[in-house]
Amino acid sequence: MSNGFSFQPGASVLWRGKRCTIVEAVTASSVLLDIGDGQDKEVVPVSKLRSLKDAESAQADRSLDALAPEDLAEAKRRFAIIKPLVRCERRSEEDVQRAAERHGVPRATLYRWIKRYEGRRRMTDLAPSRRGRKMPKRLSPEVEAIIASVIDEKYLSTQKANGEEVILEVHRRCRAANLSKPCAETVRARLRAIDPKEKVLRREGKKAAHDKFGAVKGNFPGADAPLAVVQIDHTLLDIMVLDEEMRLPIGRPWLTLAIDVFSRMVVGYHLSLDNPGAFAVGLCLCHGMLDKAAELERLGIKGEWPVWGKPRMIHSDNGKDFRSYLIQDTLDEHDIRYEFRPPKTPHYGGHIERLAGTLARKVHALPGATFSTPKQRGEYKSEAKAQMTLRDLRPWLLNLIVGVYHNKVHSGIGCPPLARWNDGIMGTDRFRGIGLPEPIPNPRRLRLDFLPFIERTVQPEGIVWGKIWYRDPLLSQWVRADEGRRRRKFKVRRDPTDISKLYFLDPRLNDYVEIPYRDIGRPSISLWDYRAVEAWLKRQGKAAENEQAIFDAYEDMHRITAEAARQTKRVRREQAKNRELGKHRAELTLDPPRPPPESPAKPKATRRRDGHLALVVDNQTSEPPKPRPVSNDFDFDDAEIKRGVEEW
Template structure:
């Protein structure tokens, strides 16, 4: 037993380097499997030697050590010969005592000093009648400990983070869109409204980057705080061809990086763990992975991209910089000149410039790496209908179907296409409804018999499109006025009153101008007929096939 303890003290888990431990683990995999055979043939030994990069004689030596030892990875740690230099010359009992005291007294969260640990060594040696080693001997034994294991034992995993590689040993990502990192932040820039050209605050940006090529594959800038909607919009922007979007912006730039990702990698924020996002990813076969909590360096690629984007934004008029100290006396609101649409144009051009610059890690441009990936594995499949794809990621509600359709937040929805469902409504469970919070003038009802969605408009078609936050504000205002029973007519009347108040105040207050801008940025949907066609699941357009899937015609493209 003493021999084993002494051997661990010299080459065990605490003292072995990361490289030595990796070699031992690999040896244990190969030798442990080989040792199960009662007799090892020469051919098997040669195969193991090839796998481990050693000679046949060394394979038999490792087998001998494995069978004679405890059959654990530390039995096969590499042995170094130093000619006796630096090797402990203490009696085995003293070496074992040193190891035990280091484990029980030094490697604890109490963080005892070396002096206190040495006093315990002296006390125990005298109690057992052993020779007392010098303090330098104890310090040398402590110095052989693995720094990461030592700091983790004494101070915790957070304190040891600086000693670890920022990326660790992540899986190799080589294919385009094999993994995409997504994150968002508030933009360090004050923007102005379209009508008065006066400040309305800072927008939010959600951005996605392809890990293999470091290309920006998705970008959304809106006035709403991060939510499942902004993530869904970013995924829809990523999965569809960006040429129509660039044309609507009036930007002449190449941005061919599009396609549906195989995996998205995010932090653990609520918008990334929402039911809407999880169901949408399940529906479209997208795997979700999350960073370990409290370890932001696992998302280093997207974090660096956002940092680079904000450095570029700091060159624009109206920037707020990263903090008040850096901003100094600069008046961001007085200097603001860009609208939300103009910021989108600028960012689209900035991304095109970024794609054409040599990346320090890739040693080539991201655009060049993307084209290389296309040449090697083909162009990623894109989605033909952005709206059909986005519906899968919209917030979901469940409601009972009645003879008059659905009632959701005091608003009734109905169309003639619901009649077959209504006829058998007693056999149906609650229907899954999805809606865009920016425009609740219609909902998408999931067909109980399939995976298609049916767009269902207001029952009263004359009602104007409104947003979810307008609806909630109107309900809250009606409650304040003592209206216990809120009906649809009163709700829309209150929304109209609040809109008029906001329009009148827009010239005076920044908040009112922001509300007007939020409403104008909402996509206005085309009126659907009473018998709309079902919305099919978003289909991927395979470049290898002939004619692409025809987009859903009833929904206007955003």
């Protein structure tokens, strides 16, 4: 359904401060606009258009985080029940009747949930409506722990205990612990909220789960249009990069990639020196769903990358970073399905593996390449030959993706990925185009949804996370707020690249507001800086007692590491990682950019480079290494895929 901002014919948009109407899509990245009088028309890139209701739709958007825990659990339970009904091609009355009988829900109730969900396709719309100011009841953490342990030990096991046995065991353990026993319906609600696939897997085994839920090898039902299926994975690039300041080697970077199965277009990426995790997955997905024209312009990349919008399904391996509850809940909230391939079956992710193999082969041609194996590397000295920093590698990588890969014939589809994408958007004689994808109405909120969160009470001193305090006058109205007989907790999020501020979910505004350090004179640090300081203090035989100790140790540690930077690669890598995080804060900022203070212009002393080829050609090497033969085909052959693409 429409989110209030569409590129379909007849939609109203804002162009140069004037309301205009879209006549039709001209290409996969531009539309024909009716300026207003029906006579004057103009072709405009969609990246330049703005929504008429951005602020209004963002304010009216119901927050996943604003829900009470029991309301969120109920929304998830309802969504799990209707998910097969709202995601099938055809839904019959018999399907609804069977679902109603299986879950013990009246058929009229199911139809009401389906209608409510299909209005905006947001999971939060399924949450119960709360009237009045009655506070929701909650179980104590001890009772919740007992319920979870009984479900894990008795219900989700080969013992296959039924619901009545689980309820009796929960009540027995509560009596033994002198705790109030929960009602039977509360326990049954926890059982109904269990993922059906996990239930079959834990109770009946892998084969039964695969037979019931597994995908057919090499087949992706529904991958017949752009963004229908997107695969995502991490790969460690075979190249040694340099520190930007000292030009000394600091290690190999990680690349997180997402690819559209239909067109083989790269949907999004994330390049970092840090090990991959849920945060890298979130940044890659955000990058894939948002428009990329501004990034290409900033980095001077020629070409177009007309990929944006929400994918229908994300496909990944079984890594814990992809199975993170943060990632899964956010995808559910944005109506994006996710599917995991079985362990030890890399051919299930053949498309993303092919792309990783393609990029790995191209990286081997760069100075400082480490190659895939020591045998391939031979006597080539990767660290001595390294010339590229992470800042150099990023535009080189984007030139390879946008300028070369997207425009070269792909053997898997018989045409360039960009041409296939345009065909899928605009349509051809063989299949109907889907039209331009709807843009994300609130990019800031999308990025916030992928940030780590925690619940905290508001004290007179502010909010504490770890040992760092945050405070703002806005918090005064929530100091020691009560919720029944206990202190009310509020959800806050924090960007790991910059923990100098929190994002506090204000219940009255139903939106996140920025809360800075209590001591605004503290330096901005990352979460990795914070953990490094704690580890450094521990090695010194000290404890991180409070905030002052943390920041004092931070200053001491950086003073010492600055003196040893030329001697230790690990220290150089950490410093480069900090600079990289600073760039990410500027590139992926959650807040509007602030204008820089006026200052007299100073001439730049650095020499500009004319094109990315200067980054990859080493004309000073007396004995150039023998490059590995590079195939002109951006694909693996069938034999490699059958072997499971183990080389990559």
